[in-house]
Amino acid sequence: MTDALSAKELTLMDAYWRAANYLTVGQIYLLDNALLREPLSPAHIKVRLLGHWGTSPGQTLLYTHLNRIVTKYDANVIYLSGPGHGGPAVVAQVYLEGTYSEIYPEVSQDAEGMRRLFRQFSTPGGIPSHVSVTTPGSIHEGGELGYVLVHAFGAAFDNPDLIVAAVIGDGEAETGPLAGSWKGISYLNPARDGAVLPILYLNGYKIASPTVLGRSTDDEVRELIESHGYDVTFVAGDDPPLVHQALAGALDTCYAKIRAIQDEARRRGVSGRPRWPAIVLRTLKGWTGPKVVDGVRVEGTFRAHQVPLSEVRDNPEHLRMLEAWMKSYRPGELFDERGRLVPEVAALAPKGERRLGANPHANGGKERVELDIPDFRTLAVPVKHPATERVESTRQLGKLMREIFERKPGRANFRLFCPDETASNRLGDVFDVETRCFVGRLEPDDDHLSPDGRVMEVLSEHNCQGWLEGYTLTGRHGLFASYEAFAMVSASMTVQHAKWLEEGRKLSWRKPIPSLNILLTSTCWRNDHNGFSHQGPGLIDVVLSKKGTVSRIYLPPDANCLLSVADHCFRSRDYVNLIVIDKQPQLQWLGMDEAVQHCARGASVWHWASNEGGAQPDVVLAAAGDIPTLEVVAAAWLLRHHVPDLKVRVVNIVDLMTLFPPIAHPHGMDETSFVDLFGRDLEVVLAFHGYQRAIHELIHGRPEPDRFHVRGFNEEGTTTTPFDMVVRNGMSRYDLCLEALRRVRRDVEKATEFRKFCQEALARHRVYTREHLEDMPEVRDWVWTD
Numbered sequence: 001m002t003d004a005l006s007a008k009e010l011t012l013m014d015a016y017w018r019a020a021n022y023l024t025v026g027q028i029y030l031l032d033n034a035l036l037r038e039p040l041s042p043a044h045i046k047v048r049l050l051g052h053w054g055t056s057p058g059q060t061l062l063y064t065h066l067n068r069i070v071t072k073y074d075a076n077v078i079y080l081s082g083p084g085h086g087g088p089a090v091v092a093q094v095y096l097e098g099t100y101s102e103i104y105p106e107v108s109q110d111a112e113g114m115r116r117l118f119r120q121f122s123t124p125g126g127i128p129s130h131v132s133v134t135t136p137g138s139i140h141e142g143g144e145l146g147y148v149l150v151h152a153f154g155a156a157f158d159n160p161d162l163i164v165a166a167v168i169g170d171g172e173a174e175t176g177p178l179a180g181s182w183k184g185i186s187y188l189n190p191a192r193d194g195a196v197l198p199i200l201y202l203n204g205y206k207i208a209s210p211t212v213l214g215r216s217t218d219d220e221v222r223e224l225i226e227s228h229g230y231d232v233t234f235v236a237g238d239d240p241p242l243v244h245q246a247l248a249g250a251l252d253t254c255y256a257k258i259r260a261i262q263d264e265a266r267r268r269g270v271s272g273r274p275r276w277p278a279i280v281l282r283t284l285k286g287w288t289g290p291k292v293v294d295g296v297r298v299e300g301t302f303r304a305h306q307v308p309l310s311e312v313r314d315n316p317e318h319l320r321m322l323e324a325w326m327k328s329y330r331p332g333e334l335f336d337e338r339g340r341l342v343p344e345v346a347a348l349a350p351k352g353e354r355r356l357g358a359n360p361h362a363n364g365g366k367e368r369v370e371l372d373i374p375d376f377r378t379l380a381v382p383v384k385h386p387a388t389e390r391v392e393s394t395r396q397l398g399k400l401m402r403e404i405f406e407r408k409p410g411r412a413n414f415r416l417f418c419p420d421e422t423a424s425n426r427l428g429d430v431f432d433v434e435t436r437c438f439v440g441r442l443e444p445d446d447d448h449l450s451p452d453g454r455v456m457e458v459l460s461e462h463n464c465q466g467w468l469e470g471y472t473l474t475g476r477h478g479l480f481a482s483y484e485a486f487a488m489v490s491a492s493m494t495v496q497h498a499k500w501l502e503e504g505r506k507l508s509w510r511k512p513i514p515s516l517n518i519l520l521t522s523t524c525w526r527n528d529h530n531g532f533s534h535q536g537p538g539l540i541d542v543v544l545s546k547k548g549t550v551s552r553i554y555l556p557p558d559a560n561c562l563l564s565v566a567d568h569c570f571r572s573r574d575y576v577n578l579i580v581i582d583k584q585p586q587l588q589w590l591g592m593d594e595a596v597q598h599c600a601r602g603a604s605v606w607h608w609a610s611n612e613g614g615a616q617p618d619v620v621l622a623a624a625g626d627i628p629t630l631e632v633v634a635a636a637w638l639l640r641h642h643v644p645d646l647k648v649r650v651v652n653i654v655d656l657m658t659l660f661p662p663i664a665h666p667h668g669m670d671e672t673s674f675v676d677l678f679g680r681d682l683e684v685v686l687a688f689h690g691y692q693r694a695i696h697e698l699i700h701g702r703p704e705p706d707r708f709h710v711r712g713f714n715e716e717g718t719t720t721t722p723f724d725m726v727v728r729n730g731m732s733r734y735d736l737c738l739e740a741l742r743r744v745r746r747d748v749e750k751a752t753e754f755r756k757f758c759q760e761a762l763a764r765h766r767v768y769t770r771e772h773l774e775d776m777p778e779v780r781d782w783v784w785t786d
């Protein structure tokens with residue numbers, strides 16, 4: 001086989017790699033004397049050494065070689081670093097190519113800029129140690145390991161020209177999400193989407209242990225990845241010239257294969273799942289670093305993971321070794337008098353937006369095209385009288401998405417991600433115009449399945465959420481619809497994404513991206529057939545813990561509110577929007593105009609359900625969530641019929657964050673509005689979709705918070721009737737009535753009889769459900785009557 005690189009190219013690429021390695025080590029260790037123009041002394045060394053060397057030389061190598069592919073083929077490539085703790089490697093690279101200094105001019109491409117580059121890394125007031133939001137060209141921090149491949153696929157969908165290089169750590173490859181993400185190629189359409197190039201980086205170790213794949217034979221690794229459907233090319237070695245040649249050749253081959261697959265599909269149509277190329281790179285962990293330190297082997301072992309020389313300030317031998325290590329890259333040949341990369345080497349970097357750090361896809365807001373959303377009011381459910389008709393609310397959202405799918409702009413920029421539950425979640429109207437995506441063998445019995453679909457059904461919450469994240473991070477829009485309980489599977493990804501958005505907002509060069517929209521349906525209250533395992537509203541608590549700048553939680557009580565909320569969420573940017581509503585037929589409360597007003601306010605008094613008249617109510621019955629709304633309104637109805645003397649105000653909360661004081665959340669309503677709803681010292685019985693404590697957290701700091709008596713999900717669940725669920729959790733209409741009477745501060749006529757009525761109703765419920773196995777007709781068929 002002929003060498004991929006000429007002797008000259010090889011020399012220059014090696015120089016580029018050495019420069020990146022030099023800058024990587026400099027960032028980890030040096031405060032000053034960046035170009036080592038004077039003998040290294042302890043004063044030049046950082047007090048705290050915080051960074052990761054082990055993964056870095058492999059990543060600088062890959063980046064250098066991807067630069068070559070970009071330049072040689074004018075390829076459109078972004079780089080995702082799975083082991084994102086190799087932050088200094090990627091920062092070194094974006095600095096060398098010039099993007100870093102364009103965004104952060106104070107970190108200039110000269111000696112002073114290099115000093116700043118080193119000093120800022122992993123120091124207070126500086127930059128984080130990972131490939132984080134501050135790193136140009138990054139859409140993936142790689143802090144919480146496991147998501148690099150799902151993000152890569154998300155970025156590639158509907159981006160036909162893009163190649164996403166995804167570097168996977170061999171430790172990262174042990175995570176569940178990563179192991180599950182190889183199957184992305186069964187959803188990647190070679191005619192319509194871009195390409196993902198997985199690069200499994202086998203340096204053999206994690207922090208302290210060997211990796212499973214590192215200790216596997218080449219044959220075993222090959223079989224594993226081939227069995228996922230990839231065409232694997234191995235690159236291995238510890239001799240730089242040989243590895244350069246092999247890697248350059250491998251990347252040339254992979255590039256050619258990608259283009260051949262795409263050309264074929266774009267000319268002749270998609271026929272089955274192509275065997276996409278993947279690379280396995282087996283090199284030493286901490287390659288080119290110190291081989292042995294204090295008599296212990298470091299290069300090629302787990303000991304290279306973080307800082308191979310840990311006592312450089314105090315141990316003269318370590319200091320000497322650091323100096324020798326850095327000088328082994330021959331900085332004098334690489335950087336000129338002013339500290340600039342010598343022109344011949346610098347010329348290897350791609351130009352303009354082709355640079356990996358400057359590619360606009362990795363600053364997704366730049367690529368964002370607004371979503372073309374139809375007027376959701378045209379999908380309104382007519383509500384002549386509140387609480388008289390039952391509708392599957394999520395079905396209206398399916399209709400809205402159907403219309404969004406229909407209105408494709410030049411290039412489609414909307415997808416629905418769902419673990420196999422689109423129809424089950426009553427969102428199936430999208431199938432009037434869209435199909436489920438599947439790139440593989442199709443059977444005549446398949447239902448709305450094709451390689452061209454944009455409904456992404458993979459039974460993996462990690463894939464669904466990660467794909468949507470990658471899709472939005474590159475400027476496109478979508479929704480992840482999940483069973484409520486199982487959104488917890490990817491809750492940690494929600495947390496990480498919220499952190500990313502939070503940091504991104506602080507950087508003016510990062511343009512706002514479409515929000516991450518998560519629909520939680522099949523909720524805890526209505527998992528009649530699935531039972532306790534499916535009953536868990538925990539994601540609300542997770543999102544509640546995120547900063548108000550990025551977190552939103554909506555609990556629309558009916559279809560028209562859901563449409564209004566969804567429209568708002570689809571138009572928003574830089575948020576994590578959690579929308580919680582069940583899919584079962586449910587009573588409808590508000591006409592569209594009222595719904596829009598209610599959602600705009602976030603919470604309001606429902607006068608039609610209240611009987612306070614002009615007077616001060618005895619009690620406020622408040623609800624947040626669809627089932628709580630049903631129980632609260634039914635409780636108000638019972639009270640007005642049985643104890644008309646009791647004055648009740650009904651409040652509904654659709655935007656949960658309005659309950660926060662304004663200092664805690666930007667949606668927090670001002671005190672006047674809060675008092676308008678809940679008074680200053682009125683007793684409030686509040687039924688909540690999730691765990692009660694969330695409400696107590698929200699209203700902390702409001703006037704007299706002890707007067708809020710919250711009922712919510714109490715971890716009482718099983719396979720049972722809808723009403724039994726609320727009874728078990730003490731949130732039934734009868735429980736709410738009893739609670740209201742318990743809290744009232746005056747004697748109310750007929751209260752005693754009504755208490756008895758409620759207790760008897762609960763007892764009757766118990767007997768009736770055990771005998772008839774369904775809810776009592778008076779509950780099951782309840783509608784509002786005057």
Ligand SMILES: Cc1ncc(C[n+]2csc(CCOP(=O)(O)OP(=O)(O)O)c2C)c(N)n1
Nearest residue numbers: 055083143144145169170171172205206207
């Ligand atoms: C989900 C997760 N668990 C644990 C960690 C802690 N951690 C940081 S780096 C690392 C080892 C990573 O090994 P590998 O993926 O092989 O990367 P590399 O060898 O390239 O450094 C671990 C366990 C993490 N960052 N994320």
Ligand SMILES: [Mg+2]
Nearest residue numbers: 170171205206
């Ligand atoms: Mg490793």
